[in-house]
Amino acid sequence: MEAKDNGPNQRPSNGTINGPTNPMVTPLLNDLYQFTMAYAYWKAGKHQERAVFDLYFRKNPFGGEYTVFSGLEECIRFIANFKLTDDEIDFVRQSLSPACEDAFFDYLRGLDCSDVEVYAIPEGSVVFPKIPLLRVEGPIAVVQLLETPFVNLINFASLVSTNAARHRKVAGKSKTLLEFGLRRAQGPDGGVGASKYCYIGGFDATSNVAAGKLFGIPLRGTxxxxxxxxxxxxxxxxxxxxxxxxxxxxxxxxxxxxxxxxxxxxxxxxxxxxxxxxxxxxxxxxxxxxxxxxxxxxxxxxxxxxxxxxxxxxxxxxxxxxxxxxxxxxxxxxxxxxxxxxxxxxxxxxxxxxxxxxxxxxITASNDLNEETLDALNKQGHEVDAFGIGTYLVTCYAQAALGVVFKLVEINNQPRIKLSEDVSKVSIPCKKRSYRLYGKEGYPLVDIMTGENEPPPKVGERILCRHPFQESKRAYVVPQQVEELLRCYWPGYSGKERETLPPLKEIRERCINQLEQMRPDHMRKLNPTPYKVSVSAKLYDFIHFLWLNEAPVGELQ
Amino acid sequence: MEAKDNGPNQRPSNGTINGPTNPMVTPLLNDLYQFTMAYAYWKAGKHQERAVFDLYFRKNPFGGEYTVFSGLEECIRFIANFKLTDDEIDFVRQSLSPACEDAFFDYLRGLDCSDVEVYAIPEGSVVFPKIPLLRVEGPIAVVQLLETPFVNLINFASLVSTNAARHRKVAGKSKTLLEFGLRRAQGPDGGVGASKYCYIGGFDATSNVAAGKLFGIPLRGTxxxxxxxxxxxxxxxxxxxxxxxxxxxxxxxxxxxxxxxxxxxxxxxxxxxxxxxxxxxxxxxxxxxxxxxxxxxxxxxxxxxxxxxxxxxxxxxxxxxxxxxxxxxxxxxxxxxxxxxxxxxxxxxxxxxxxxxxxxxxITASNDLNEETLDALNKQGHEVDAFGIGTYLVTCYAQAALGVVFKLVEINNQPRIKLSEDVSKVSIPCKKRSYRLYGKEGYPLVDIMTGENEPPPKVGERILCRHPFQESKRAYVVPQQVEELLRCYWPGYSGKERETLPPLKEIRERCINQLEQMRPDHMRKLNPTPYKVSVSAKLYDFIHFLWLNEAPVGELQ
Known part of the structure; x- marks a missing residue:
């Protein structure tokens, strides 16, 4: 397939990107600073420099050791439709300085995402901290304009599908789980989004008619x-x-x-x-x-x-x-x-x-249910067949936000690292690949990140997996199966084949299957074992080389 | 003014209802059971019975003793535009039983809110538990279809403006407060809503360009x-x-x-x-x-x-x-x-x-700030002029939901009470009026609910204010000022004058003024004094008469 035929300016023929669009999601759903930076890049002639950003989170939510990745389809739909209207451009002009040059607004007028590439882990996958969920490449001014919408679209989606998966885990496979949260959700599409992403996380139905209509989720209510x-x-x-x-x-x-x-x-x-x-x-x-x-x-x-x-x-x-x-x-x-x-x-x-x-x-039960009350009911014994769960589920009451971030890892082929006194906040530089390595029992063993051009891990071959920051933490692994995590969902001009966006039911099945495939000790409620996330030996060395070069030399006082 | 001129089928000429509409807010943004009930009412010939519902919450959020009421404008806009499209009706038909009669869907097709009356406390007011924020009257099948959207629109709005007001309280009047939460908000309009309602609660600006455009909120970001x-x-x-x-x-x-x-x-x-x-x-x-x-x-x-x-x-x-x-x-x-x-x-x-x-x-400071960290900064002393606050503010991390409910209090002029073993969940029956009574120092002293037809409290005249449920809690009050709380925002066919919906800045000013007017001990962070909420002696007697009649007589076992 030639790049041009596959180019993102053409709407894909399979129609999946033209599904229900959230009308709130426009390029103005953005932090103002993405526009001020776009202007500054443009003014400096830097706006076309090719940047690579990783989108990831730092810590699993709800005290657990796993997260369900959701929100990808909305991101792809967003870039497919990315275009500023004249009205929007006028508003950006008013919001910046009157001294900003007109030519910048012409530039904005012509802006789309045809030169952007997006690689992502499939939606509904079980994912872990630090591993990029998305890698976004493109002209820096454009990619920065994607930061806020992408983080917004993925943060709550992944949080609430993880919450749903946790509720499913404690309720057990045989119970019917109904999402009843619309009235207590954080606004109208907080409710609609929760319905969609709880379904991905393993719920069976919703009370939310709008979500039923938009996404084909089964409806319940008497x-x-x-x-x-x-x-x-x-x-x-x-x-x-x-x-x-x-x-x-x-x-x-x-x-x-x-x-x-x-x-x-x-x-x-x-x-x-x-x-x-x-x-x-x-x-x-x-x-x-x-x-x-x-x-x-x-x-x-x-x-x-x-x-x-x-x-x-x-x-x-x-x-x-x-x-x-x-x-x-x-x-x-x-x-x-x-x-x-x-x-x-x-x-x-x-x-x-x-x-x-x-x-x-x-027998259906409702009334402020959550993971804890389901767990308590299980311990007491009960005769409930179906649970209707609202407030605690859809608002993610136990932890109302996931800390998804979007970090520059490379510009003009130069790797970039973001340092911090808090080691957990140091970013992992370079354009990378990620793999999931599976062990003999079929369980995923470890995720590993490598440089873009390193040879991939091979089945049956020993590979050293290192903790990205702690020198002493490392282990040799002989994978029985190797799965590359990032796939191309938006090829830009790369000529790569674009992954199709699966229907919601398939995303839900992926989620349910992947959750079942995990080693049980990672999934338990109390003191779960952390799943290991690692880097290759080569990437480890490179991170630490950059770190020493970037970090100021302190003085003990 | 005649009812017809003022009728809600005509769009108001001042244009305030035709402001920005959230496209997610349609009659299908509803729990399925509102439609199943509508059908059951219709099938029983009961759908036109006149019902009165109160919308209220039971407990102030964030461990405080006050709440800022927000979301009213969205509710009024919702009923002004309430109309099911053919496409929506088809979907409802598919979602109900195939045995449902066709004539019901014709009824749905003709449905609007012209026969509904909405009385509400002005948006931006400081409000308290149990006092109706809205009283909604109309044909029961229609009013039930308003429950889920109204509760959804008010729950998060009031929660997040209260959260913003609490942040303002601890930051102090002289600081600039910037809302930076879009990327961590619960979905796209979770972010847009948070920007709007944080502004009402006393924030100065937002980073969210969409909110700036929709609502004219000042924008910030570098x-x-x-x-x-x-x-x-x-x-x-x-x-x-x-x-x-x-x-x-x-x-x-x-x-x-x-x-x-x-x-x-x-x-x-x-x-x-x-x-x-x-x-x-x-x-x-x-x-x-x-x-x-x-x-x-x-x-x-x-x-x-x-x-x-x-x-x-x-x-x-x-x-x-x-x-x-x-x-x-x-x-x-x-x-x-x-x-x-x-x-x-x-x-x-x-x-x-x-x-x-x-x-x-x-000097602007950001980084996971919340009420507690602002308080700690104040105690340490600092030189910060402006705070950028995101995650904890917009997701209401400390308490991610407010428990707004919508309860039937009267049908066909018959008062209805909802009992519960938990006294705090017993509803206050009857179509009611509410008043705020002010004391000598100008502070609000107590809110009181009376029956619709009781004479209002009078300035300088002693009135007995009773706790709705606890016999021993009562006090005489001589108000220096009496303010009726509920105003008519949607007159239906009543012929009453419709309150205009004020612009956002006025709502924000009302909020800031009302917060300043409160007695300081209600507003403090640690162990605030509860503001008193009461009923008239007559209403008290009536509640307890109904209660005894409705409650089953238990057996000690």
Whole structure:
């Protein structure tokens, strides 16, 4: 394929880049200093100098030892569409100094990302600190204009999919995980983004209709407490008829059928107190609207004395007409205890009235759940089948930001290093390649960075992996499999083939598969083993050579 | 004014509602259950029943005793534009059951908010738990469709403006506060929203160009570490000329002028080590681009040995040509110490070289600042004039969500209460009014809720203010001023006059003024006094009457 045919000025024919675009993401979604620097570069005639930047993070979030990389597709879509409008350029002009030369704004007008190359780890991969998630090459003025949007698009995306993956890990594979966070999210697209990236991290569905529409994520949701409170009594239900599921006949008074079942349940159960009539009316009304999808919120008044008997009465009445109720949702109280008691009640109904499967009705739990409460529920034991998780998940309450950075590692083929008194903040210079080395058991063993032109690690050949900064930390590894991490997602004029952007489901599958492939001790909640991240011997030597040359010689005082 | 003229179907002529619209905010930005409930209401013929919902929060964030209310304008804009497109309706149809009746979708097609009334506390007000921020009245199916978007739009907005107000409180009035959070924000409009609402909460400017354009917020930003690292030496600067500020002549070799000043500084300062030449080149280049706005990031290599002398050399050279440098930014290390040392250096330059004002150059500090680090800096003493604050501010790291809720308080003129075993979660029933009562010193004393039709509290007349739930907590108050809190922002068909939506600057001023008006002990960081929130004696009695009627009678076991 020739470079020109593959050039980024042409929209790719597979259409993946023309998917849903976040209208907030324009070149002005940027820090002002990216524009002031662009002007300064331009004024100095330096704007076309070829720079290489690495995008990476320094520390895994949530006290864990892994991160799920997300947000790549949005970045690629951003550069595919990168173009300043006249209106935007006028605003930049007003925001800079009036003394700025006109020719600069002509330059901005012509700017696009056709001369930029982006290499990235595939979205949904499990990733680790210091290893570049993206390597971005291009004219320095342009690449700097990508810094803020890229970091913004990747930071929260990766954070929240990691959070979702952690929730999945503690909930276990067999549970259904529902993301219910929209109302508490950090703004509208904080909510939409959370829905998308929680799905990548292993959630099954969302309540967020916009996210369902934009990304094809399965939707879930039934009714709220207000729905229950809005009813006063069964008298409010005017149309009481319900056709049997098989269409063979119509029950003219579904309400009476429900009431009959309620009496039987109360007789059997030995509870003669009245259940709440608002609730019974709401459940009945909801069942009439959705006889095939009856899932009721049972804690508006009292779960065991009112919600469960009311639910069962409606569910049994539905059963008489050939419908199968779905289950309940618990949104307060002692979820472990209430789930046990509900399950016991369902099983006793199954036995008493001979309704097969009634004991297996789905129990959904919600109410400020997070990793810790899921863990506590597991320790106590529970009968919950599905969890609805909101606030703590979507706002990443336990750690609301990931520290993704974007560092210059080379300009005009000259490697650059950013020093810091804090060693963890020293950047790893040079245009690099990264590899994941796998061991005999199939687990990833270590990630290694090398210079761009070093020979790649080879299967079955011993290679020295060094800690980037600590001299004594090093190990020989004989990889059984070698995976190059960075792939070309935006070839610029390099002529390289562009990786296609996979659909969301594939990204999600990659994430789930990669998480399963990790050695369990890296993944455990308590004191996980850090996954090793290393550099080649040659890169190590070069880092330390640069370091000594750049660092000022201190004086002891 | 007649209802029809003022009707919400007509766009208001003052244009404030037609300001920047967040394109993510559509009726599908909703939980699915709002649509399932709408269908169930419709199917039961209940969808037109008139409901009243209160939107409020239960607890002030960040361990404080106050909250800044923000997000109202977005809500009003949302209902002004509320309309489902055919495409959206098709999607809702796919997401509900195939058995749902067609006529419901015709109903959705005709839906708007013309029959909805919204009463709210003005945006930018200081607000407290339990007091409704919004009271929303209308057909229940419509009002439920407003729940998720309203809660989403207000939750983060109020949280982040409160966070900004708290940062302002600890920084003090005289400091310049800059919001630098875009790259770490929770997604693109998490960043844009944070910029807007931090400005309301008292910040002075943002780095976020999109927010500057959308909302007219002042912009700030100069250059990054990468800009410094991208230069190698002064040889890279090809155009070395700089015109004097007064235009009278041109200095042909500004680089030499800088070098001359650097030698003088080094001689005077007794430091003969070379400063970093990349840095000197970057500063010189930046000054050539922005001679009127020279603010340099001085910590890429070594602040006192390189950054400050390099900065001063460039600043003094600019001074020779009639320009006044702005100052420096410190982004690492011991900010208190470095700001002192920098100030000392500037003052010594002022004295040594007779440059008036040089000692007063602006010192900006950034690097993971938050309320705690600002407080610590204050305790140590520092010379910082401006703070750039990012991650902790915009993600509300200390508490990433506010618990705003939306509760049904009345339907068909029947009051509704939502009970809970947790008393703090019991809702306050009835369509209500709220008042802020002021004492002799001019401070707000207490907020009080009354039934809609109770006579309002009167200036100089004793009124009993009761805790909504605790019998023993009550006090007589003689208000010196009475302010009704809820105003009509969307009149529906009520014929009431609609409050105009003020421009952002006025909202910000309201916020700053209201914060200043509060009694200081409510505002302090450590152990603040809770501001009292109360109900009238009549409302108290009614709450407890309903409570007894609704609550199931328990059994001690």
């Amino acid at each position: 009714h709220s407490h207000a729905f229950v409170s809005s009813y006063m009594s069964l008298d409010e239900i005017t149309d009481r008829s319900l056709r049997r599921k098989d269409g063979s006949s119509t029950c003219e008074d579904f309400v009476s059928l429900v009431q009959t079942w309620l009496s039987k349940i109360q007789l059997f159960n030995g509870v003669f107190g009245e259940t709440n009539q608002s609730e019974l009316a709401a459940f009945t009304s909801y069942a009439l609207a959705f006889p095939d999808n009856f899932l009721a919120l049972v804690d508006t008044y009292d779960v065991m004395r009112s919600g469960i008997p009311n639910f069962c009465a409606v569910a049994l009445a539905l059963g008489d007409l050939g419908y199968k109720a779905v289950g309940i949702r618990l949104d307060s109280g002692d979820l472990a205890y209430l789930s046990y008691e509900s399950r016991k009640f369902f099983c006793s109904i199954e036995n008493e009235f001979g309704v097969p499967g009634f004991g297996k009705l789905i | 250059h990054s570490h990468a800009f410094v690292s991208s230069y190698m030496s002064l040889d890279e600067i090809t155009d070395r000329s700089l015109r004097r500020k007064d235009g009278s002549s041109t200095c042909e070799d500004f680089v030499s002028l800088v070098q001359t000043w650097l030698s003088k500084i080094q001689l005077f300062n007794g430091v003969f080590g070379e400063t970093n030449q990349s840095e000197l080149a970057a500063f010189t280049s930046y000054a050539l681009a922005f001679p009127d706005n020279f603010l340099a990031l001085v910590d890429t290599y070594d602040v006192m040995r390189s950054g400050i002398p390099n900065f001063c050399a460039v600043a003094l050279a600019l001074g020779d040509l009639g320009y006044k440098a702005v100052g420096i930014r410190l982004d690492s290390g011991d900010l208190a110490y470095l700001s002192y040392e920098s100030r000392k250096f500037f003052c010594s330059i002022e004295n040594e070289f007779g440059v008036p004002g040089f000692g007063k150059l602006i």
